[in-house]
Amino acid sequence: MALTDIRCRPSMPLRRERFLRASVRRQRGAAAVLAAVWIGAAVAALGVIDVGNVYLVRRQLQRAADMAAVAGAQTIGMAGGCATATASARQSAAQNGYKGTDPVSVLCGRWSATGGAAQFDTSGAAPLNAVQVTATQSVRHFFIGPARDVQAVATAKAVDTASFALSTSLATLSGGAINGLLGALLGANVSLDVAAWQALASANVKLGDLATQLGVASMNDLLDSNTTVADLAGAMATVLSRNRAASASVTSALATIQAAANGGPKLALGDSAGAPGLLAIGLADKQAAASATISALDALLVAAELAHGNSALDLGAALDPSAIPGVTLPVGLTAKAAILQPPVIAVGEAGVDSSANYRTSAHAAQVRVYLDLKLQVPPILLLPGVTVDLPLYVEAAQGTADLAATQCAASRAASTSTIVVHTGIANACIGGDAASNMSNPTSPSTCQQPATIASLTVPLLLTSVSANINVGGFSPPSGLPATLQAAEPATLTFNGVAGDADDYQSANTNGLGSATSGLLAQLAARLEQPDTLFVTVGGATANPAVSSAVQPLLTFLVGALTPLLNGLDTLLVPLLQLLGAQVGVSTVHAISQTCSDARLVN
Template sequence: MNVSCRMSSRRSRGSVLVTTAIALSLIVITLLGTQIGYLMLVKRELQKTADLAALSGAQSLQPFSCTDAKSAAVTNAVQNMPPLLPPLAAADVECGNWDPDKREGPQHFGAPDTGQFFNAVRVQLSRTPALLLPSISGGQPFTLTVQALAAQRQPLASLSIRSTLLTVDSKQSDLLNALLGGLLGGSLTVTAAGWQGLLDTNVKLLSFLDQLKLDLNISAANYDQVLATNVDAGVLLQAMITVMERSGATATASVQALKSLLVSVQAAPFTLKLADLLGVASGTDAAGLSTELQLFQLVQGMIQVANGKNGLAADVPVTVPGIANITTKVRVVEPPQVSAVGNPALINASLGVGDPNRIYVRTAQVRVLLSVDLSKITGVLSNVLSTVTAALSPIINFLNSVLTLNLGTILSDLVATVACGGIFPACQVTQVIYAEALPAPIDIGISSGNGSALVTGHACNAADSKSLNVLANTSVARLNVGTVSNIFSSSQPATAAPVRIVEIGYREAKFDSCVLSLICSPKKWKTASGTFVENIANAKKTVISGLGLVVNSDIGGSVSGTALTYISPSAANLPEIDAAPYDGVGPDPSFKAISASSIVKSLGSTLGGIQIRPYSSDSSGILGGLLNGTLSLISNLLSTLQTMINNALGPLLDPTVNALLDLLGIDLAKAEIGARLSCNRGAELVY
């Protein structure tokens, strides 16, 4: 009995000891966990302190001075340093240059090299916090080390092109529908109010790209994939519509215009990459895409990009008062780039447009061919013909003065002889001159020059003082008048050959018989087969020469370019990237004209100065080289014809055709370049 009790007592004591040991172990583990948790909490607070101090320092960092950055970092750390720890010292703050492209990882940080400047702040903290339970860890201190690297967000600059076309009336609306519809290979039915709405409405680029990311199911953080994806034009237009409707513009004219365009594009679908239209530097963050674009410029640019790929020459119906037969064809040779965003600090101005980091926009390069049949204009044909007929004798004298022709005898009419034919010798065959007025249409080819703008430099100074330097260039436009066959070639410049205003030649004729120069049988004309017939319409014509005109003239263009400088502190002169659209009085000062010279006016003066000259001709009427005869013999005739043709061509540049050229962007005086620059964009943690 006693033995049994003693054994039970020993078992109980053993059980208590085991339980106590387990409990003590759990207590120790809990205390150790508390100690570790405390240290982790302190380290997290230290990391937060370092992060915020680095960000504060980077925001105050000057390009060549670290003083303000260190002061800002130390001040910020005072507010965030965990209690009972030494404050952040200036020695814990280091300024340097962060360059992920040129410096080795993982931090890509170091002292600035030649030509570089401070753009990042690194904060390193090593602190030894007091232990909650020093006896648990044997009293050994734990040193916690953290570091943070914050870099300044780089400046961002943007350029955009807009049309200064202010209003669209019904006539211009019809032209736009025919023009842009023809470039697409289809038709458009947008109203004048719709086009006006597109002119008056801007869309935020960021909202547009965000909507496209959703529509295309793209999950990438940046927008590079959106810009590089081939997208159906209908998807692009629908994204614009969605963005506009989300902003409350459901029933506006601009939305209705976009919906009309969507219907037309779905009937003649095409795809394009937004990168072909918008120049956005790779990796540009959302803040850099907060600029706005004119809807009209965006839609017109899309269509011009499409035409640059499909190669269609659009037939555009143009009606000019007094001219019945005029055809117009249009083709985009080089599409526009209507907007560009990038880091101006990366630009190497010496590389020009070859710089991979360029911020560059340009207008479209367009070619237009007007073909005019002046013979259908009332009075022109008869006036030219009567003028030439009255000058046949001077023409004959001139032709005889051209030794290389070796014409022999040419007469203005068949002359009777004393006696020929019948019992007399056969009547002589005579060369009788003829002149045919306006036998061919006159082609007027216009190759528009590009208007372009390139950021060449910037300055981000103290406070809000900043500037952006832009070089605007206008390439030479070209006017070709005559016979133009290669206007739409993308591999060679357009060239005109002389076109005939008057065709000059002779027919061969004779009398069957004449008696005493008084009685002659009817004139008979030699045909191509060698027989003689009475009907002059069947006579063979031998072309000798032609009075023709040709113009191959360069118009406008800038050799050295025009410097455009956008300067703030007046915020409207050089707004922030994400600034709201200008709503002040008068023109938007952030837009500047790309060219002061009007190409349309230059075209008019060039057309008004054409000259008519005598040319050789082959048997088909194609004009060759200039004839070196005695021009004074026909100078009065040439002068009179020039006046007639100038007066006939003058109406071509009436408001209707001017509007067509304006809508195409040919008149670079109607294009403006807008600039924006954000310098102080804060900082971000990069390590």
């Protein structure tokens, strides 16, 4: 039994050999695992290098796209428009390290905030103010995988603005007249010579500097704030002195006006829905107006009238019909008038919005009158009682100026702004909202609501029926307008240099014949609509075409008189020019044009 045990037990050398063989096998397995780990780490490291290279190329590509978009936006307002912007963007991309096979892709459009959401619109909205650049470059991997395309997109905008003032005043700049006007508005004695007023007229204040001086952080805050004429004059004096942008006579004149104003009521700096303010800024992004400037003189005149309170004088008491001898009928009259309106200042971007309305516009009139005549005629025998209500708005020497276009160039002298001016002699409308035109500083007056001008109650056998005579339309709602104005608007072009000969330009309505012809044509066209003048009985339209009885006669008169009236202009216009006379004059003061620096928006 012992011998058997000795034979079956392996010897020491044999056990050692087996152990060594097992150890070798284990080492070989560990080496394989370790080799796999090292190979995986090496592959990962090489992949990181490739990824890092792609990231670096992407950064360089984004930088090139950003610079290209800014360069394109800076030139999109120049002659050539999108073509110039495209060339500038591609040149900038090449200069900033773009190495793509194809040139960068360039889209021109308009960057705007519609309904609070910013968007890049390429549908053709004007003016173009933004450029979107897409840069694509193929990147070859050093170690892993095939080449891949890397893309970068950048959008930049640059808003070009202009500021101008519209006045329909026929008065020339004279010390006595301006002293009297401003003194009356401020309720104080103002005595400056002509040179001081002329210096104020040429002194321009940047809105951004004015906001800082008045202690507000942005243009939106400025437009939402209120100040006094005294504080406004003091702020402008400080800004002009600090920037060394005006002479000592200007700051002295502003100090004189500040002392004369002596505090006083506060005025709104920005327009609101219900009341005019000092500034009417036609920009979705109000902050873009920070670099625009306004005239110190225009600003003070407008501010003084706003601070004066309601510039419309209540004439109801003076024109009370019941005070007229012999008038015993129950008559009521609401009458308001505004006279000698100062310049209206507008700041903003050119062109029209999605509703085809000009983004930046100013409207002024020398005389505004609102009348609401109410007459109650009691029943007499078999005649029914009649209630007459005639809401009428009339303005004289009216004008509207719209900023149609701006074009920036390498120099201010080559930069231009184009303003379209509609000027006239009189404008009137009948409507339920006629009174709202008394505080309209930005757009032509109009009546958007129909008016019931007469009501009567017709007695029948056992009842009575009410009947109304109406003017205007209900679908869409409108009143009855009529305008005596120049047949064609005037297009005025200004350069970007402030203080030179083209700063003040005027348009007139000396073509009275064609203006009268246009008025008749307006009435004829309006009466073609069946609801211009109509009768309702018991709430139902009884005669929807009362105006059709008058319209053929008016159409005949227009056709017969138009050649005669237009021929009158060939005699009247040269005569007025010979006499140095102008009728229905609108004067535009081009204050400044600002070509904004481009900035990335996306």
